[in-house]
Amino acid sequence: MSQSPPPIAVFAYNRPDSLLKTLDFLERCAGFAGSRLHVFCDDASDEETRPAIEATRRSAANWCRPRGAHVVLRDGRRGFRNLSDGVGELCADFGCAISLDDDHESSPHLLTFLDRALHVYRDNEKVYQVAGYFPGAILPDDCPDAFFFPSPMSMAWGTWHRAWSRFKWDIAEDGRRVLMDADLRRRFDLNDRYPTSQLLARALTGDFDSYFIRWYLAMFLGGGQGLCTKHSLVRNFGYTGGIHPGPATREREVFFNGRWNGEVDPSTWVLPTEVAPDEDIMTRLCEAVRAAGITRHVSLPRPDAGLVPSGIAAS
Numbered sequence: 001m002s003q004s005p006p007p008i009a010v011f012a013y014n015r016p017d018s019l020l021k022t023l024d025f026l027e028r029c030a031g032f033a034g035s036r037l038h039v040f041c042d043d044a045s046d047e048e049t050r051p052a053i054e055a056t057r058r059s060a061a062n063w064c065r066p067r068g069a070h071v072v073l074r075d076g077r078r079g080f081r082n083l084s085d086g087v088g089e090l091c092a093d094f095g096c097a098i099s100l101d102d103d104h105e106s107s108p109h110l111l112t113f114l115d116r117a118l119h120v121y122r123d124n125e126k127v128y129q130v131a132g133y134f135p136g137a138i139l140p141d142d143c144p145d146a147f148f149f150p151s152p153m154s155m156a157w158g159t160w161h162r163a164w165s166r167f168k169w170d171i172a173e174d175g176r177r178v179l180m181d182a183d184l185r186r187r188f189d190l191n192d193r194y195p196t197s198q199l200l201a202r203a204l205t206g207d208f209d210s211y212f213i214r215w216y217l218a219m220f221l222g223g224g225q226g227l228c229t230k231h232s233l234v235r236n237f238g239y240t241g242g243i244h245p246g247p248a249t250r251e252r253e254v255f256f257n258g259r260w261n262g263e264v265d266p267s268t269w270v271l272p273t274e275v276a277p278d279e280d281i282m283t284r285l286c287e288a289v290r291a292a293g294i295t296r297h298v299s300l301p302r303p304d305a306g307l308v309p310s311g312i313a314a315s
Contacts, residue, residue: 005031005032005034005035005036005111005115006035006094006096006097006098006114006115006118006158007035007036007037007038007093007094007097007098008026008035008036008037008097008098008100008111009038009039009040009083009086009087009090009097009098009099009100010022010023010026010037010038010039010100010101010102011039011040011082011083011086011099011100011101012039012040012056012060012102013042013053013056013082013102014044014049014052014053014056015052015056015102015103015238016052016055016056016058016059016060017059018102018103018237018238019039019056019059019063019102020063021103021237022100022101022102022103022104022105022106023039023063023064025104025105025106026100026106026111027067028106028108029106029107029108029109029110029111029112030108030109030111030112031112031115032111035111036070036094037064037067037069037070038069038070038071038072038086038090039060039063039064039070039072040074040082040083040085041057041060041072041073041074042074042077042078042079042082043074043075043076043077043078044077045077056102057071072086079209080209080211081169081211083099083101083211084169084211084214084215086099087099087159087164087167088164088167091159091160091161091164091165092161095160095161096118096122096158096159096160096161097158097159097164098111098114098118098156098157098158099156099157099158099159100155100156101155101238102238103236103238104155104156104234104235104236105234105237105262106156106233106234107132107233107234107261107262107263107264108262109233109264109265109266109267110132110156110233110234112266113132113229113233113266113269114131114132114156114157114158116271117130117146117158117227117271118130118158118160120271121227121271121275122160124275126224126225126275127148127163127224127225127226127227127275128152128159128163128166128218128219128222128226129153129157129158129159129163129215129224129226129227130157130158130159130226130227131152131153131155131156131157131158131226131228131229132157132229132232132233132234132266133153133155133228133232133234133258134149134153134228134229134230134232134258134259134285135257135258135285139230139259139281139284140280140281143230143278143281144270144272144278145229145230145231145266145269145270146227146228146229146230146269146270146271146272147227147229147277147278147281148225148226148227148228148272148274148275148276148277148278149225149226149228149277149278149281149282149285150190150219150220150224150225150226150277150282151190151196151216151219151226152212152215152216152219153226153228154212155232156232156233156234157226163218163219163222163224166218166221166222167211167214167218168214168218169211169214171200171203171204171214171217172204174217174221175201175203175204175217176204178197178200178220178221179201179204187220188200188217188220190282190286191282193282193283193286196213196216199213200213225275225276225277227271227272229266229269230259231258231259231260231261231264231266232257232258232259232260232261233261233264233266234260235257235260235262236257
């Protein structure tokens, strides 16, 4: 295990009660004692949102102060850049970081699993991310407890400075290169299993403000993999608020929380030694995403949306 626990980043915006729940769940985790916790509080975008922002900041300070945790107050609304900047700052200072949002219920074993995985793969250049999570309760029963997937996960994940240093918010040049090359675009779409390039195209036009597609692009261009788990060690309880766009539905909540199991103990899970994706898992996930109609969510492009922004010629 690591000589000291990895630093933990929790990203907050305008939900003080949700943030406190997240922090209380974290505190109950094995391995939390001695952790270097940082709560990054984003700023208000207008005067209407300021009361909720100030309440969130007060809650963060009141919870963190007696525990020796750190509160980082952003000056000016950053949105998802609050997360990307925060992860980058911790990775630069400590070499790695764990990322959680302000609506995440952690399993009591989440931190010990992420600490273990960050230690095991810290020097493996092929591994960009470790996560105690996988969306969709659609994995086969004989699926390994932990496996690699060529895409990052968006909940309960950790990374290292060596990998995150490849993350860029300005993806114009790299994004256009992927969209203009038919082979790159096919592989970016998980070998034509899911039209991820549509998200990339919308990000280039400013129509999809997401750190995730940029993180995936960095992982893809670097030939990286992400470690995932069959049973999710985190649950998102905040789909009805925050910055989640569009209507929240029970079906989406179930899908994105995957096989949530707050009691499962991952200490006996075998971490794979071969850093390569499981083709069967890739196919099952993409089929489930299509069946769930995730592409019809208002934050994602329609399946019939134009692939390439104006001014980009597709090969």
